[in-house]
Amino acid sequence: KDKDDPHADWYWWRPARPGHEPGTPGAEPNQWGSYFGGSAWEYCPERGEYYLHQFSKKQPDLNWENPAVRRAVYDMMNWWFDRGIDGFRMDVITLISKRTDANGRLPGEAGSELQDLPVGEEGYSSPNPFCADGPRQDEFLAEMRREVFDGRDGFLTVGEAPGITAERNEHITNPANGELDMLFLFDHVDFDCDGVKWKPLPLDLPGFKRIMAGYQTAVENVGWASLFTGNHDQPRVVSRWGDDSSEESRVRSAKALGLMLHMHRGTPYVYQGEELGMTNAHFTSLDQYRDLESLNAYRQRVEEAKVQSPESMMAGIAARGRDNSRTPMQWDGSAYAGFTAPDAATEPWISVNPNHAEINAAGxxxxxxxxxxxxxxxIALRHNSSIVAAGEWRLIDADDAHVYAFTRTLGNERLLVVVNLSGRTVDLPRESTELIAGGVTEPDIILSTYDAPHTVVSLANRELDPWEAAAVQL
Incomplete structure (x- = not known):
């Protein structure tokens, strides 16, 4: 807060817009909005300036243009490495380099040569095009690699990468470029909505397959893919793209979605509870939620901008809100699911999912x-099968609306993966049918969401039952 402090330029500080009283509405340096609602600028009266925060106001953006900031980050990372950790998952690491004009001004700032984006329905423009994968992104990551990781063995780096394309993933994860081992890309978990996440749409399977194919083909020669459908920012995948309306459909769809993901080429990530088929929280009132993004979005979209009805917004939060993946881990069927002791003095910070008595690790x-x-x-299959770990990947039957099918090939060995991502019996699509034209026997079924004899009959009939998925040796 002190302009004379050695840390005075460790953040993105900017004065109020000319002609505006600092700290009043409209005086923010530009019209950027925070991803958590409201302005991306917070006024500091002690300094008389604003600081940039793309997320919470408690999370000011570091100014990576300052070498002292980068040095402090690298020192912190080395501090942890010296204590024996195995690597880092780096939050929004692709937002560290900003696009500025020749004078260092941000888009929309007074005197800037860069044009800001149009204002959206909530009254703000997005900082993403000017803050994601900026001009010094590769430089900063390569410097980090030299200062922290060079000379060390047995570590892993994975970066959360909003704004990164599949093609850029190839560059950043190419070992020859000395940046990161893996990135989390987001196109596949951002596309199933009508403009904003709070207006969810049903899964467009051909569209999903095209995105996943883009990820896979971009790194078929160099680089590497990370595989995920769930994390702390996403709803539970079995509620999102599966079917949690009954116990049978929940189990079958959770298995189908797991097989679909894990049979891709890359490194799969299992988010806590995904391996149990944990579901969305199914909260019904706003006071049950704790997530800053959801609460701020409701206030901004319903009460302030009035661009969404309360009913529609509540449905959107129930389907896509981040608290769905943040309810306590369901270890057992006790009062608080084994997350804390079952007494009132240790009630968790957010309610346990009511279905924890039926869905839990102990059971x-x-x-x-x-x-x-x-x-x-x-997981055992990935460890024990070279073709699953390293085989080439190729999408087939790309336009089928219900079946996700692809092959894995390594030398003379080939697998066919077919996944019915629907709750009804469907015909096996053309290319998949042609690949198994010679018939399939029980030993050919490497893994299936039904028992092997059932899947042999299904494939003989050229169909798949609800949520039936299989990896087949060709």
Missing amino acids: EFDDPDSVYAFYKKL
Whole structure:
């Protein structure tokens, strides 16, 4: 807050717009909005200036243009490495380089040569085009690699990468470029909505396949892919793209979605509870939520901008809100799911999902038909099968609206993966049918969401039952 402090330029500070009283509405340096609602600028009366925060006002953006900031970050990382950690997952690491004009001004700032984006329906423009994958992104990551990771063995780096294309993923994860090992890309979890996440749409499977194919083909020669459908910012995948309306459909769809993801080429990430088939929270009132993004979005979209009805917004939060993945881990069927002791003095910070008595780790550990048991098979398959770990990937039947099919090939070995991502029996599409024209026997079924004899009959009939998925040796 002190302009004479050695840390005075460690953040993105800017004066009020000319002709505006600092700290009043409209005096912000530009019209950028925070991803968590409201302006991306916070006024500091002690300094008489604003600081940039793309997310919470408690998370001011660091000014990576300042070498002292970068040095402090690298020192912190080395501090942890010296204590024996194995690597870093780097939050929004692709937002560290900003686009400025020749005089260092941001878009929309007074005197800037760069034009800001049009204002959206909530009254702000997005900082993303000017803050994601900026001009010094590769330079900063390569410098980090030299200052922190060079000379060390046995570590892993994965970066959360909003704004990064599949083609840029190839560059950044190419070992020859010395940047990061893996990136989390987001096109596949951002596209199933009508403009904003609070207006969710049903899964467009051909569209989803095109995005995933783009990820896979971009790194078929160099670089590497990370595989995920769930994390702390996403709703539970079994509620999002599966079917949690009954126990049978929940289990079957959770297995199908797991097989679909894990049979791709890349490194799969399992978000806590995904291996149990945990579902969305199914909260019904706003006071049950804790997430800043959801609460601010409701206030901004419903009460201030009035661009969405309360009913529509609540439905959107119920479907896509981040608290769906943040309810306590369901270890057992006790009052607080084993997350804390079952007494009132230790009530968790957010409500336990009401279905924890039916869906929990204790109940699945010894059940050979559970989602948990199936995930153990998926992980074992990746460890024990070279073709699953490293085989080439090729999409087939790209336009089929219900079946996700692809092949994996390594030398003379080839696998066919077919996944019915719907709750009804569907015909096996053309290319998949042609690949198994010679018939399939029980030993050819490497893994299936049904038992192998059932899947043999399904494939012989050229169809797949609801949520039936299989990896087949060709």
